[in-house]
Amino acid sequence: MEVLINHLLQFGNLNKQQIDLIKSKAVFRKIKKDEYYHEAGKTPREVIFLIEGIMRVSYYNRKGDEVTKYFIEENNFVADINSYNQEIPSTEYVQAITDCSYYSFSKIAMKDLSMTIIEWDNIIAKIIAKGLVDKVNKISPMMSEDATERYHSFLEKFPKLANRIPLSYLASYLGVTQSSLSRIRRNIR
Structure with a gap:
């Protein structure tokens, strides 16, 4: 309370x-x-x-x-x-x-x-x-951002959320397919 x-x-x-x-x-x-x-x-x-x-x-x-x-x-x-x-x-x-x-x-x-x-x-x-x-x-x-920039922005603004949100919901929020988001995540590791 x-x-x-x-x-x-x-x-x-x-x-x-x-x-x-x-x-x-x-x-x-x-x-x-x-x-x-x-x-x-x-x-x-x-x-x-x-x-x-x-x-x-x-x-x-x-x-x-x-x-x-x-x-x-x-x-x-x-x-x-x-x-x-x-x-x-x-x-x-x-x-x-x-x-x-x-x-x-x-x-x-x-x-x-x-x-x-x-x-x-x-x-x-x-x-x-x-x-x-x-x-x-x-x-x-x-x-105005591309998919990779949107994902980076999301990580910057919400660092605690990325690992708590199912990939399908995050992909929908970012306006990309789940496979595209997986590819983006793989490329930045």
């Missing part, structure tokens, strides 16, 4: 009563490797804070191929903000690619925190803004 509180404190000030309220609203949960936390077509009803494990966000393109958009590692919030806020079905899947544990905040809990903690909405807005910047910074450089 301290990891979550410390994360929140990076974005604003909270007193002891507010921290206790946040702790009372958080529900600890676990999910096994390969299970889906969320599926496309369903409307998100909660926001989670990942404390252990890695999740991936994916979708199916028009050809029916599964495409990995990005990975989410420990100490990050997980939410399809657009679908959550507008209460519309999501177009993305969120899957645990390792065993994961997280704190869950229901929509009601989030509303209660918003109504009770004056700074809450500001903290959440800062977290969302940082998440969007991080997402753009992950994806934008990849547009």
Whole structure:
């Protein structure tokens, strides 16, 4: 729980009563490797804070191929903000690619925190803004890089993830075939 509180404190000030309220609203949960936390077509009803494990966000393109958009590692919030806020079905899947544990905040809990903690909405807005910047910074450089450069960039930005992510998911994220990624990995060793 301290990891979550410390994360929140990076974005604003909270007193002891507010921290206790946040702790009372958080529900600890676990999910096994390969299970889906969320599926496309369903409307998100909660926001989670990942404390252990890695999740991936994916979708199916028009050809029916599964495409990995990005990975989410420990100490990050997980939410399809657009679908959550507008209460519309999501177009993305969120899957645990390792065993994961997280704190869950229901929509009601989030509303209660918003109504009770004056700074809450500001903290959440800062977290969302940082998440969007991080997402753009992950994806934008990849547009102009070749496959080998994308793999090197991934290793630089996420050195702890490369050995924890199945090759097929990493290849999908990088936009290459699994055999191409194997060749790239072989050539840089």
